[in-house]
Amino acid sequence: MMPHLTPLEGRVVENILGRKNFDETTALKSVADDAGVSEAMIVKIAKKLGFSGFKDFRTGLVDYHNLPTAELHQELSPDDTGMEIAQKVFRTSIHALEETLSILDPEAFERAADLIFAAHQRDFYGIGGSAQIARDVAHKFLRIGVRASVFDDAHMMLMSASLLGEGDVAIGFSHSGATNAVIEPLELARQRGARTIVLTNYATSPIAQFADVVLCSTAVGSPLLGENAAARIAQLLICDAIFVAVAQRDLLAAERNLAATRNAVTLKRRSP
Template sequence: MQDISAIGAQIRSRLPQLTPLERKVADAIMADKSFNHTTPLREVAHSNGVSEAMVVKVTKKLDFTGFRDFRDHVARYKQLEVANLHSEVKSDDSSAEVLDKVFRTSIQAIEETSSILDVNEFNRAAKILFKAKFIGVYGVGGSSSVARDFCHKLLKIGIKSTVYDDSHMMLMSAAVLSDDDAIVAISHSGNTRTVVDPASLAKKNGAKIIALTNYDQSPLVNVSDVVLQSTSQGSHLLGENAASRIAQLNIIDALFVAIAREDIEAAERNYNKTQQAVSHLREL
């Protein structure tokens, strides 16, 4: 772990691997503003009502060599501006406070997603989608809006794709795919069965699977050829998905540009055609 600005995102991506008690300990440490380079292990254990061995176990499951390694990285991360952008939204916050907290949380999601996004994976995704004969985009709930936005952008440059936000339609589409096709599977958790099952079936039929998710170890990631990871830190009221959606929209904006760049002349020609087709609808 070399990029300190990515520490928060990397820790959050591994939280699903922890037990409820282990996650409670990890969350408490990350929320503790007094935690620093000198915080002793025994103090962390005592304040969380667990053994020192439990704390060490948590740090190792978060992919650190031990407590000292974890403490050093987290203490340095907490000194960064990006680490302090998020604040919990409370029911009695004023509208000004809500606006400030929501915007700052979204800014953090974008900045930390940028720090962890793998450029090589991003380039692979762009090339796969540019060459694909058919592109299907899977997403349910909040992820379906991200899926629709991506398809809308692709159509602007003449690349036809289809959004599927129904489990039956996803499975039916996956059943008739081949190795000429590609699927973009969007799931915040990577555990959504209505997305994972069709992606698995599409994979069996030879299609390339590109996952857009917050967690780098999940059933969706396990069946994917390319993983584009986002990250976000939500609150009890806001949830993670809201800020995550902002980060994912930025990823697909960049992906759209990268795909267009593969044949910029065709992209510009088709863009002009599609904009001309709807131009009269913008006139009053």
């Protein structure tokens, strides 16, 4: 939700998250005074974040801090050893996977697999790191004979979308969900009658309004590792699961094509 808060609201939330003495006895007035805003503002922000009020928000935050994984999002320190760095990075990703699985919408997952399986044409759109996820997914699908095209150029994406129609599917990969280069072709594809699927970290991001199906990762950004470091791994796992679900819809064909594509590259591997 952080990208959808105002600068003031964001600063208030950061202030609350940074408190070391936050527990069930923490008073609303204390939180408001520390953040330099009114008590009404704190309640407003809590409701905007999806809680019924301050007490509900406080309970949720206290419960979260009591989880054994709560320390996983600690930022890296100059004093960390190599192993401590590895542990923090790995644990952050593990946490992202656990949280992503917990919010995964079963109906959206099944519908995405159905649309991809039945589509005549499958076009994937992504920029930067999201394009790498799109390529990884397209590679997996090719192994089982499910062909997909990947576009990472703004003009090429729009050209692709303009040729889609009913029976086709366009999939947009965008961590922020606010990348115009991906939103615009997805909107055009939908206008042309194609079905649209979105993979993002924010369910309420702008790109979601142009999607028939929204699949969400959930990962806290890190100033050092980057905004989507852990989310990238979570999104790859979502795609891996969809790949298996699509293969399951025609297992015999998937196994036959998997054997064919594996045999095709066998000669490219050096013998022991």
